[in-house]
Each structure stands twice: as C-alpha cells, then as structure tokens.
Amino acid sequence: xxxxxxxxxxxxxxxxxxxxxxxxxxxxxxxxxxxxxxxxxxxxxxxxxxxxxxxxxxxxxxxxxxxxxxxxxxxxxxxxxxxxxxxxxxxxxxxxxxxxxxxxxxxxxxxxxxxxxxxxxxxxxxxxxxxxxxxxxxxxxxxxxxxxxxxxxxxxxxxxxxxxxxxxxxxxxxxxxxxxxxxxxxxxxxxxxxxxxxxxxxxxxxxxxxxxxxxxxxxxxxxxxxxxxxxxxxxxxxxxxxxxxxxxxxxxxxxxxxxxxxxxxxxxxxxxxxxxxxxxxxxxxxxxxxxxxxxxxxxxxxxxxxxxxxxxxxxxxxxxxxxxxxxxxxxxxxxxxxxxxxxxxxxxxxxxx
Numbered sequence: 001x002x003x004x005x006x007x008x009x010x011x012x013x014x015x016x017x018x019x020x021x022x023x024x025x026x027x028x029x030x031x032x033x034x035x036x037x038x039x040x041x042x043x044x045x046x047x048x049x050x051x052x053x054x055x056x057x058x059x060x061x062x063x064x065x066x067x068x069x070x071x072x073x074x075x076x077x078x079x080x081x082x083x084x085x086x087x088x089x090x091x092x093x094x095x096x097x098x099x100x101x102x103x104x105x106x107x108x109x110x111x112x113x114x115x116x117x118x119x120x121x122x123x124x125x126x127x128x129x130x131x132x133x134x135x136x137x138x139x140x141x142x143x144x145x146x147x148x149x150x151x152x153x154x155x156x157x158x159x160x161x162x163x164x165x166x167x168x169x170x171x172x173x174x175x176x177x178x179x180x181x182x183x184x185x186x187x188x189x190x191x192x193x194x195x196x197x198x199x200x201x202x203x204x205x206x207x208x209x210x211x212x213x214x215x216x217x218x219x220x221x222x223x224x225x226x227x228x229x230x231x232x233x234x235x236x237x238x239x240x241x242x243x244x245x246x247x248x249x250x251x252x253x254x255x256x257x258x259x260x261x262x263x264x265x266x267x268x269x270x271x272x273x274x275x276x277x278x279x280x281x282x283x284x285x286x287x288x289x290x291x292x293x294x295x296x297x298x299x300x301x302x303x304x305x306x307x308x309x310x311x312x313x314x315x316x317x318x319x320x321x322x323x324x325x326x327x328x329x330x331x332x333x334x335x336x337x338x339x340x341x342x343x344x345x346x347x348x349x350x351x352x353x
Contacts, residue, residue: 003045003319004049004213004319004321004322004323005047005048005049005318005319006049007049007322007335007336007339007340007341008049008050008051008052008123008339008340009048009049009050009053009299009303009315009318009339009340010050010052010053010119010123010129010298010339010340010343011050011052011053011054011134011258011299011300011303012053012054012228012229012258012297012298012299012300012342012343013053013054013056013135013207013228013229013258013260013300013301013302013305014039014040014053014054014055014056014295014300014301014302014303014304014305015056015092015302015303015304015305015306016032016038016040016303017056017057017058017097017100017101017132017305018041018056018058018060018304019038019040019098019304019305019339020032020097020100021093021096021097021100022037022060023036023038025100025105025335026096026099026100028105029100029103029107029152029223030107030281032104032107032109033104033107033108033109034309038304038314039303039304039308039313039314040106040304040315041304042110042128043316044314044315044316045128045315046126046135046159046293046315047315047316047317048314048315048317048318048319049318049319049322050128050315050318051123051126051128051129051340052110052113052119052121052122052123052127052128052130052131053128053130053131053255053301054130054131054133054157054228055101055110055130055131055132055133056133056134056135056305057094057098057101057132057133058097058132058134058136058162058305059085059089059093059094059136059138059139060093060147061082061083061085061164062082063082066146068174069168069272069307070152072174072176072264072270072271072272073271073272073273074271075269075270075271076176076177076270077175077176078173078174078175078176078178079173079174079175080173081163081164081165081171081173082164083164084164084165084166085138085164085172086138087138087139087140087141087167089138090139090156091139093139093326094134094138094139098132098153099146101130101132101281102147102150103210104130105130109128110128110129110130111127111128111129111130112130112131112132112148112154113129113130113131113156114154114156114351115347115351115353116277116347116348116351116353117353118346119131119347120344123191123340131156131157131347132154132155132156132157132158133148133155133156133157133203133205133228134150134155134157134158134206134234135159135162135205135208135264135285136159136162136164136166136208137141137158137159137160137166137167137193138161138166138167139240140168140190140193141169142167142192144192144196147193147196147197147200147202148200151200155202155346156202156351157202157203157204157205157227157305158193158197158202158204158211159204159206159207159230160186160190160193160204160213161190161203161207161208161209161213162195162208163208167187167189167190168186168187168189168190168193169184169185169187169190169209169210169213170183170184170185170209170210170212170213171208171209171210171213172208172209172210172211172239173239174239174240174264175238175239175265176181176237176238176239176270177237177238177270177348178237178238178239179211179233179237179239179243180210180211180214180233180239180240180241180242180246180349181211181212182210182211182239183210183212184212184217185209185210185211185212185213185214185215186212186213186216186217190211190213190216191216191220192266194216194217194220194221195220197221197223198221198222198223201350201351201352203223203226203347203350203351204217204221204223204226205226205227205228205258206225206227206230207227207228207229207260207300208240208242208320209228210239211246214246214249215249218249218253223253223276223349223350224250224253224254224255224256224346224349224350225249225250225253225255225256226250226256226257226346226350227242227250227256227257227258227300228253228258228300229258229259229260229262229300229301229302230242230257230258230260230265230300231259231260231265231266231284231288232244232247232284232287232288232291233246234287235268235283235284235287236264236265236266236267236268236270236284237270238264238265238270240259240260241265242257242264242265244291247288247291247292248291249295249350250292250296251291251292254296254346254349255296255346256296256297256298256342256343256345256346257288257292257296257297257298257300258297258298258299258300258301258343259281259284259285259297259298259299259300260300260301260302260306261281261299261301261302261303261306261308261309261312262302262305262306262307262308263276263306263308263309264282264307264309266284266309267280268278268280273307274307274308274309274310275309275310276309276310276319277309278309278311278312278321278324279324279328280309281309281321281324282324282325282328285297285325285338289325293333295337295340295342295345296335296342297338298337298338298339298340298342298343299317299321299338299339303315322335325338334347
C-alpha cells in the first residue's frame with residue numbers, strides 16, 4: 001500500500017482562497033492550476049488524491065501572525081481576539097475571494113458543487129469538487145439580504161463566526177488550556193441567521209463558535225449539527241475543541257465532525273509545534289469515532305490556514321495519512337467513510353437530497 005491516492009479525500013476546510021488572495025489575488029489565480037508555494041493546488045491535489053472540499057472565504061484581521069504563532073508555542077496562552085470587522089470593510093474582501101473561486105472554475109481547476117450528487121460526479125471523474133463556504137459572517141447584513149444573494153452565487157455552508165465577534169455571535173479565543181464555555185453565544189441576529197440557513201438548507205458550521213452559541217444552534221436548528229474542522233477536547237483541552245457533551249449532541253443530531261490538522265488542536269499540550277506523530281491524529285479519530293460512530297467523522301484539514309504535522313505538509317502528502325489509518329487497523333470501508341463518504345452523507349441530509 002505504497003503512496004495510495006484512493007479513496008479520494010473530500011475535506012471539511014481549507015484556506016486556499018485566502019492564500020491566493022494574499023498572493024496576487026484574482027490577477028494571479030492561475031498559480032493554483034499551475035502549482036505554487038501552497039499546501040493546496042491542482043498538481044499537489046492530483047499527487048495526493050485530494051478530491052475537493054469546503055473552500056473557505058475568510059476576511060483576515062490585521063494581526064501580527066508571527067507574534068500569534070510564537071505565543072501559541074508556549075505551554076499556556078490566551079490571545080486577545082481581533083476587533084470586529086464592519087460589513088463595508090469585509091464585503092470587498094469576500095467578493096474578491098468569491099471571484100477567485102469562480103475563476104478557478106472557469107480555468108477548469110475545480111467545479112463548484114451545490115449537491116452531493118455533483119460532488120460524487122466530480123470524484124468519479126477525478127475533477128476537484130468545491131463547496132463555497134464562508135468562515136465568519138462579517139459581510140452579511142442583519143436583514144440577511146446578502147445571505148440570499150450569496151446563496152444565489154452558490155453559497156452552501158457558513159460559519160457565523162471566526163473566533164472574533166460578529167453581528168451574529170461570539171467565537172472562542174485561541175486559549176489553552178480552556179473550555180469553549182467563554183461567555184454569551186448567538187445574538188438575536190444570529191438566531192435569525194440560523195433559521196434562514198435552515199430555510200435555504202445552507203449548512204451551519206459550528207467550528208469557532210463558543211459553547212453557548214453551540215447549544216443555541218442545537219436548540220434552534222432542524223439540520224444535523226456539523227463542525228467542519230474541530231477536534232476532541234478530551235485529548236487536547238483547547239478552547240477550539242469540542243467537549244464530549246458537544247460530541248454527543250452532534251451524534252444525536254446525526255451530524256458530523258471533520259478532524260482539524262492544526263497542531264495546536266491536536267497536541268495534548270496545545271502547543272503550535274509541528275512534531276506531531278500521525279498517531280496523535282489517530283487518537284483524535286479514535287475518540288471521535290467512539291463518541292460519534294463511524295458514520296459521523298471525517299477530515300477538516302485547515303490546509304493553507306494552519307501549521308500542520310510534519311509528513312502532512314501539503315495535500316500531496318495525504319497518502320501518508322491513508323497508510324497510517326490502515327496500519328492503525330481501520331479497514332477499507334471505514335477509511336472510505338473517513339475520506340469522503342461521511343461528508344457526502346451529511347451533505348445529503350443537510351441539503352435535502
């Protein structure tokens with residue numbers, strides 16, 4: 001089983017659009033097709049059997065990443081959250097990244113999918129499948145008109161917050177050790193957002209949302225609960241990770257969790273250091289499978305948005321993870337579920353196919 005590129009991996013989260021936005025934007029989007037210094041591009045995807053995933057549109061805060069990453073190498077930390085970003089500032093960034101995604105489709109690098117059936121077709125043909133996802137709803141107005149427009153432009157998944165506060169609610173800080181129970185959750189606008197997403201059958205992503213917000217979504221939503229890129233708090237007690245009680249609620253809703261590759265959310269000590277053995281990822285997968293069942297766990301890498309373990313530096317290295325899962329004792333059907341089938345299952349439930 002040397003360097004297996006099957007089954008194809010459909011992934012819960014990447015920041016490829018942010019990477020392209022920061023590296024020349026729309027004018028230089030062809031680098032994704034041709035290959036460049038990124039964790040995810042088309043040549044690397046073909047080399048690693050990366051079949052597609054949730055392509056996040058994210059508005060970055062003006063923060064000192066070097067200082068942030070240094071603080072997160074310490075044994076304990078509590079980073080202050082960036083200030084909220086007003087909608088008029090967020091909108092041009094969102095539009096630019098959506099334009100990049102549309103351009104990647106026009107280049108033939110990927111296909112933007114609105115149904116699980118379309119994703120299945122792409123995987124069968126070896127065509128990269130993309131879900132238009134928004135991480136942090138800063139660009140969306142309180143009347144939700146922007147949400148309706150973006151839905152018409154193929155938006156099918158949204159996280160109400162990326163950690164920093166939005167009009168819709170509060171996220172979790174980058175804090176270790178910590179629980180995700182750090183204060184107030186959804187605003188009234190956030191509750192309206194959940195209901196409108198249910199009406200449109202847009203997936204609601206609970207990653208980055210704090211615990212109060214999580215339980216409010218659980219009470220309001222009629223859709224499966226999904227965290228696209230989160231890990232087990234029982235193994236790594238980081239604010240970003242999910243408690244067993246939260247995992248049980250996701251299970252009871254027939255939802256889904258995608259394993260985040262970000263090292264600070266994998267390591268027992270919460271430190272942002274990349275010397276993480278693949279066995280540590282398998283510990284999280286084992287725990288998630290134990291709490292959620294084999295049908296509700298997948299991958300949510302956070303490629304191009306996080307420090308990931310050595311040996312999984314880019315999507316070209318994903319064969320290493322397939323080998324590790326097989327060596328750990330996962331059989332072929334379970335590996336296929338973890339790689340893509342579970343994502344297709346929960347998308348069918350959420351999108352109403």
